Amino acid sequence: MLGALAVTAAAACAAGYQTMAPRGQWYGQTFTGLRRGSKKLALTFDDGPNDPYTLRLLDVLAKHDVRATFFLIGRFARQCPEIARKVGDSGHVIGNHTFNHPLLIFKPESEIRSELTECEAALSDAVGAHSDLFRPPFGGRRPAVLRIAREIGLQTVMWNVTGYDWNAKSAEEIERKVGNQVRGGDVILLHDGGHQAMGIDRSFTIGAVERMISRYKGKGYQFVTIPEMMRASAETEVV
Numbered sequence: 405m406l407g408a409l410a411v412t413a414a415a416a417c418a419a420g421y422q423t424m425a426p427r428g429q430w431y432g433q434t435f436t437g438l439r440r441g442s443k444k445l446a447l448t449f450d451d452g453p454n455d456p457y458t459l460r461l462l463d464v465l466a467k468h469d470v471r472a473t474f475f476l477i478g479r480f481a482r483q484c485p486e487i488a489r490k491v492g493d494s495g496h497v498i499g500n501h502t503f504n505h506p507l508l509i510f511k512p513e514s515e516i517r518s519e520l521t522e523c524e525a526a527l528s529d530a531v532g533a534h535s536d537l538f539r540p541p542f543g544g545r546r547p548a549v550l551r552i553a554r555e556i557g558l559q560t561v562m563w564n565v566t567g568y569d570w571n572a573k574s575a576e577e578i579e580r581k582v583g584n585q586v587r588g589g590d591v592i593l594l595h596d597g598g599h600q601a602m603g604i605d606r607s608f609t610i611g612a613v614e615r616m617i618s619r620y621k622g623k624g625y626q627f628v629t630i631p632e633m634m635r636a637s638a639e640t641e642v643v
Contacts, residue, residue: 423509426543426562426593432550434560435630438589438637445625446591446633447472447613448563450501450539453480453487454597457606461596462494464610468617471495473561473630474596475539478503478523483602485530492531497629499537500524500558505599509544516552524556537561537630541599561630563593567612570595575611582616591630592616 422428427436438444447465452458452474465472474491476498481488492498502508503522511519520538527534538558540549545560553560565585567578582592594613598604617627628636 423546424543426566427564431545431547432554432560434545434550434562435591435634435637436562436564437591438633440587440589442589442636443625444589444628444633444636445586445620446628446630447594447616448475448539448561448591448630449473449594449596450475451480451505451595451597451599451604452476453484453491454604454606455484455487455602457604457610458487458596459490461606461610461613462490462496464614464617465496466494468614468621470617470627471497471629471632472627473497473499473535473537475499475501475537475561476523476527477501477505477597477599478519478526480597480602481523481526481530488527488530492534497537497631498527498531498534499539499561499630500527501539502541505541507542507544508540508549509546513548513552516549517556520553520556520558535631559634561591563591565590566593567609569606569609569612570598572608572612575608575615578608578612579615579619582612583619586620588625589633591633 422430500523502519538553567582569578572578
């Protein structure tokens with residue numbers, strides 16, 4: 405009996421872990437990068453648009469001629485549509501990060517669908533045509549989340565490297581944490597905003613991005629968008 409309970413408890417823990425694990429695939433396929441060793445890296449930014457830090461980040465990316473992927477919160481896109489448009493006009497990819505940034509694993513299916521469709525509408529109003537990419541807030545998903553995203557026509561994108569920039573004390577700390585994880589072919593999670601409010605200070609993230617671009621370009625890496633990385637993945641599978 406105790407053995408059966410232990411197995412059941414372990415299975416429940418594993419199932420719970422998979423709802424938040426960035427690279428977990430139990431509940432459906434998500435994109436987490438290329439095979440280790442690729443010389444491509446994808447910078448991704450969550451929780452914008454965020455005034456004024458998204459604009460400052462765009463300046464850094466433009467300076468280094470780097471394109472990134474931004475997962476925008478719908479309510480912030482409605483609040484600052486001009487910044488959202490600037491992201492797209494600067495050549496970056498825009499994806500769906502829900503309208504209000506809830507933890508979807510605890511939400512009913514009707515609310516999940518509403519969060520995704522309302523964000524799609526907000527992005528369309530702000531920027532027009534945009535990508536079919538979706539990143540769940542906090543990375544939280546269960547089978548229904550991924551199924552509803554597919555029904556809406558969205559592809560779910562996770563990550564395999566994070567800078568933990570939401571609580572970092574310096575740009576150097578963010579760069580170090582990313583550097584400890586990068587192996588090539590990585591999707592790097594960073595934040596240009598914060599889901600609780602507009603105006604969250606992301607100065608450390610911006611500084612870290614400038615340092616990382618110089619560092620990894622110097623090592624021969626190429627920064628690409630998520631759609632570019634997906635195409636490279638598809639080409640590798642065909643070969």
